[in-house]
């Protein structure tokens with residue numbers, strides 16, 4: 001029987017997680033292991049400084065007092081008897097495009113699954129509250145079915161961003177663009193009048209180049225980006241070696257090696 005592991009970063013009470021549970025049930029057994037509270041923007045954090053508590057809420061529904069990455073790690077090692085056929089993370093409240101991907105707990109859960117060779121998909125809804133998941137469910141189900149039928153390339157997850165506005169114009173396979181937040185640090189005062197800083201809000205600076213995820217969602221398309229675990233800039237290797245000449249930089253003088261080799 002097909003087994004699908006689902007998680008998110010918005011927490012167990014998120015509507016997006018509920019939509020995932022319902023929409024994927026037609027494809028197989030759905031096992032939920034999700035954080036017990038909102039973990040948005042926690043990226044790929046792994047909790048190593050305290051023990052974690054797994055709570056069974058219902059048949060195949062668990063919460064963890066940890067991060068999305070913790071949820072995947074515990075699900076794969078302690079909840080499931082065998083690796084799942086698919087991992088789906090989401091549906092996130094808000095887009096994960098461009099630079100968002102580096103901060104995203106939603107995408108990081110899919111990264112964690114990919115590290116364990118589980119075909120993994122991250123799904124996010126573009127826009128701001130109130131979120132409408134009406135269009136997202138069938139799209140997620142169809143994409144999940146394709147992954148189950150055809151698999152994914154090695155070390156690659158599928159990052160999906162779905163616009164809320166209707167009609168959705170179609171689907172674009174995209175590359176990661178840039179979305180940098182400008183003036184994202186607000187000055188606020190606590191009840192005693194002391195200056196504090198609150199990260200959030202601001203204005204996104206978009207670099208919505210051709211074929212990017214940013215460009216697709218802002219033009220009303222579903223964006224589907226293959227994200228690779230390898231963050232290496234392969235063109236940078238020759239720059240580091242040849243232009244910066246780094247490999248000869250720290251060589252010990254000839255005949256004076258301290259390694260004794």
Ligand SMILES: [Mg+2]
Nearest residue numbers: 009010040092
């Ligand atoms: Mg979130």
